[in-house]
Amino acid sequence: MTDPDPVADLAAQVEALRGQLAQLAARMKAEGPGAGMLALVKAKELGARLDEAIEKRRLEPPPAPWWCVDEAEGRAMLAQLREWVDGFLRPHYPDYMTRLPACWARHMTAVWELSTLRAEHERIYGDKDNRDLQGALDWHARFLPGVLDRLAAAIKCDEAGCRIPRRPPA
Secondary structure: OOOOOHHHHHHHHHHHHHHHHHHHHHHHHHHOOHHHHHHHHHHHHHHHHHHHHHHHHHHOOOOOOHHHOOHHHHHHHHHHHHHHHHHHHHHHOHHHHOOOOOOHHHOHHHHHHHHHHHHHHHHHHOOOOOOOHHHHHHHHHHHHHHHHHHHHHHOOOEOOEOOOOOOOOO
């Protein structure tokens, strides 16, 4: 199964709008000049919706950019990620989260994976007026279990403690 293609999704929206515009043009031709104003208003409305959809795609937040932040920004981003993991994932998915060790934040693999998972969750659920059902199904069926499977395989820590040695103070 492949990931949804945002360009293909946008192209499908454009084709749907083109179809609606063609229907309006045909109706205008059939109904005469009085329908022209209504068609113009509807066409402008459809154009505005298309512009809004394109702008939304352009403004979607990327996953946390860990590679280009300083230490203070990194600490703040990690605090936000911990808050999301502990305040959202653990209460809502307790059975899944038993597989994530408490020291996950010391493992950069987990930080990257969970940051990306969070960004996708925000993309899917962030817009209350336009929630993405297919994205939600993928998030629950593929993304959340996939991230946790990869982290369980990569992080070999247990109740005895973290296997990453603590860095000496600088």
